[in-house]
Amino acid sequence: GENVEQHPSTLSVQEGDSAVIKCTYSDSASNYFPWYKQELGKGPQLIIDIRSNVGEKKDQRIAVTLNKTAKHFSLHITETQPEDSAVYFCAASKAGRRALTFGSGTRLQVQP
Amino acid sequence: DTGVSQDPRHKITKRGQNVTFRCDPISEHNRLYWYRQTLGQGPEFLTYFQNEAQLEKSRLLSDRFSAERPKGSFSTLEIQRTEQGDSAMYLCASSLAGASVTYNEQFFGPGTRLTVL
Numbered sequence: 001g002e003n004v005e006q007h008p009s010t011l012s013v014q015e016g017d018s019a020v021i022k023c024t025y026s027d028s029a030s031n032y033f034p035w036y037k038q039e040l041g042k043g044p045q046l047i048i049d050i051r052s053n054v055g056e057k058k059d060q061r062i063a064v065t066l067n068k069t070a071k072h073f074s075l076h077i078t079e080t081q082p083e084d085s086a087v088y089f090c091a092a093s094k095a096g097r098r099a100l101t102f103g104s105g106t107r108l109q110v111q112p
Numbered sequence: 113d114t115g116v117s118q119d120p121r122h123k124i125t126k127r128g129q130n131v132t133f134r135c136d137p138i139s140e141h142n143r144l145y146w147y148r149q150t151l152g153q154g155p156e157f158l159t160y161f162q163n164e165a166q167l168e169k170s171r172l173l174s175d176r177f178s179a180e181r182p183k184g185s186f187s188t189l190e191i192q193r194t195e196q197g198d199s200a201m202y203l204c205a206s207s208l209a210g211a212s213v214t215y216n217e218q219f220f221g222p223g224t225r226l227t228v229l
Contacts, residue, residue, distance in 0.1 A: 039136050043221050044155065044203070046218070046219060099170070102154030105152070112174070
């Protein structure tokens with residue numbers, strides 16, 4: 001089955017700096033890659049996603065890139081703010097299978 | 113617009129007891145998913161429904177677990193004879209499936225945290 005690896009497991013940045021989180025996936029048939037933000041005591045919140053037919057997508061301070069050949073995708077957060085502090089999860093799924101396979105998460109701490 | 117809701121938010125039970133959780137999806141969503149999340153890990157898929165049909169079950173879903181979605185709206189997840197290893201956050205998500213929807217945007221509820229003593 002699909003395996004998604006995520007790193008780093010923890011990331012600490014200064015407010016205003018950029019943060020990058022990377023994920024690799026194993027199943028070349030995967031075609032949908034969402035990113036979720038989870039705050040303490042809450043469910044995961046979808047923040048951005050990318051389909052396999054594009055290489056990059058941006059939404060304000062958040063961007064995601066996808067390299068299908070290398071089977072990896074990354075989340076980029078620019079101009080980080082303290083409210084960006086949370087655990088971020090990448091995930092992958094493929095056509096015909098509805099389940100998402102998640103990475104193990106990255107705890108991002110933005111120091112004011 | 114209300115998102116996915118789950119009830120209860122917390123449940124403490126003794127080993128061997130049965131527990132039942134409820135999930136109400138986003139109203140127009142026809143797909144509903146259950147995931148389990150243990151501390152420090154990402155969510156793991158358990159099962160999903162399209163309307164009232166249960167279409168996929170993970171190997172994680174032992175025979176002590178049963179899920180239903182009788183009218184294609186809310187869903188329940190029951191765990192019988194709970195074990196300490198069942199302690200986790202149980203997350204529900206929903207999505208919209210249709211001819212014009214190719215991908216699988218899933219929206220999660222706040223989860224039910226189960227503690228088995």
